[in-house]
Amino acid sequence: MSAVTSSTSATKPLRGAIIGCGDISPDHGKAYAEAGIVVAAVCDLDRVRAERRAKEFGTSETTIHTDHREVLARADIDLVTVATPVAGHAPVTIAALQAGKHVACEKPSTLSPDENRAIIAAERASGKRVVFFSSRYRYGAATLARDYIAAGELGDIYRVDMRFYRRRGRPGVDIIPDARWFIDSTLAGGGVIMDMGQYFIDNTMSLTGWPRIATVSATTFRGFPHQLPAGTTFDVEEHCSIFARAENGCSFSYDLAWMSHHPPMRTLTILGTKGGIRMTDEQPFCFHTEKGPWKFVDTTTPWRDDTRQSTLVYRDLIAAIAGNDPGVGTTPTQALALTEITRAALQSAKEGREIALAPAAQKQAQKRG
Ligand SMILES: NC(=O)c1ccc[n+]([C@@H]2O[C@H](COP(=O)([O-])OP(=O)(O)OC[C@H]3O[C@@H](n4cnc5c(N)ncnc54)[C@H](O)[C@@H]3O)[C@@H](O)[C@H]2O)c1
Structure with missing residues (x-):
């Protein structure tokens, strides 16, 4: 267990509140x-x-609230977890920072880059820390990939491809049916790109050092049957295909499906001039390289990490609060870069054209990444 400290005492554990x-x-x-x-x-x-x-999961001292402002007003709370629908993330996170709390906020971070910018400003003004849970997928096999990349084993990375297919897994429709907000763009901001895409875009940007994305092109699809009650808002995509071009020449593609007539699949391929990585749920972590002409070397590593990923995010946040930032959790500036890519993809799909990104946020993400 990590050493934990509260703002009030070096020996007491952090005290948190779960909102949502x-x-x-x-x-x-x-x-x-x-x-x-x-x-x-x-x-x-x-x-x-x-x-x-x-x-x-509470204890005898856990208090129950229906208004997050009551929680934020309490001096004995150091940290809040924001686990509301996406539309609540920025308002509650900013209010928590203004109340002097550290924040662990669910993914996706926000509905718009402007909300991300407001979080960045509030974090800076407060001196507190914010982490977003899109970094959940930066652990497990991703730590092996990070080590290979840091050791230079891949050389220059020029291509990243991520495919995530569910057979039938639309939140609010096929799974977690009470959470209908997932399919309402005003509350969720988008469909599979907001729900699952955030993890994969985060992880791949993190592994490749947050290259600046110059352009994004995407298509979306919604059209599978459902049996939602009449009048239910369902205006987000079920499938999203994205192609992003980085300024350093690397290209990224993401093919994301909440539902498909295809076996469930999760595959990440990273190609570099010296080596390549392939990660899937079913197979061990694979690293491919060559030691000379036609001397191909394929290394497989069992990668299963039984530590629960959310726990790892909290441990890293605790370390960051204590001043020993391991640099793993998604920072507010990185979250802004993710939102910019996401919004550009959805805009591209809507307008049927490639979108060029302004570089400012990504420059910051790169600096802090
Ligand atoms: N469900 C999952 O499997 C899952 C997995 C990973 C991440 N997430 C993320 O976690 C967040 C929450 O998802 P969920 O599935 O738990 O949704 P949910 O709909 O089951 O729960 C959200 C809860 O937040 C409450 N809420 C809304 N506004 C509030 C406010 N201002 N103060 C207090 N409570 C408020 C709602 O009443 C609701 O009970 C989302 O950002 C989602 O993307 C969900």
């Missing part, structure tokens, strides 16, 4: 326990949900 007690909140409850954070409060607009979570 829906489907993902038990994951945060477990991670608090594993990272040594006290569940001081739980909060949901729906009191029944908050009470249920307090019973599941």
Whole structure:
């Protein structure tokens, strides 16, 4: 367990509050326990949900709230977890920073680059730390990839390809049916690109050192049948295909499906001038290179990491708060770069053209990445 400190005492554990007690909140409850954070409060607009979570993972001192402002007003809380629908992320994160709390915010970070910029400004003004959970996928096999890349084993990386297909997994439709907000663009900001794409874009940008993305081109599709009640808003994509060009010449593609007539699949390929990496859920981590003409070498490494990823994010945040930032968690400037790529992809799909990105945010992401 990480050494933890609170702002009030060097020996006491951090005290946290979980705001949003829906489907993902038990994951945060477990991670608090594993990272040594006290569940001081739980909060949901729906009191029944908050009470249920307090019973599941709270302690006798966990208080229950329906208004996050009550939580933020408490001096005994060091850290808040924001696990509301996406539309709540920026307002609650900014209010928490202004109240002097560190923040662990679910992914995707925000609905718009302007919200990301407001979070960056609030973080700087507060002196507190914010981490986003799009970095959940920077652990496990990704740590091996990071080591290979850092050791120069890939040479210059020129191509990254990520494919993620679900057979039938639209949140709010086929899975977690109560969470209908996932399919409403005003609350979710988009479909599979916001839900799962954030992890993969984050992970690949992180592995390749946050290259500046110059242009983004994308298509989206929605059209599978569903049995939602009449009047339900469903205006986000089920499939998104993206091609992004970095200024350094590397190209990135992402093919993301909430639903497809295809077996479930998750495959990441990273190609460099000296070596290549292929990661899939089913196979070991594979590194491919050559030691001379036609002397191909393929290395496989079992990579299973049983540590729960959310716990690792919290441990890194705790270390960052203590001044020993391991540099793994998604920072606000990196989150801005992700939102810019995401919004450009959705704009490209809507307008049927390639979108050029302004470089400012990505420059910052690169600096801090
Ligand atoms: N469900 C998953 O498997 C999953 C996995 C990873 C990440 N996430 C992310 O976690 C976040 C939450 O997702 P979820 O699936 O738990 O959604 P959910 O709909 O199950 O839960 C969200 C909860 O937030 C509450 N809420 C909304 N605004 C609030 C506010 N201002 N104060 C207090 N409570 C508020 C709602 O009442 C609801 O109970 C999203 O950003 C999502 O992308 C979800």
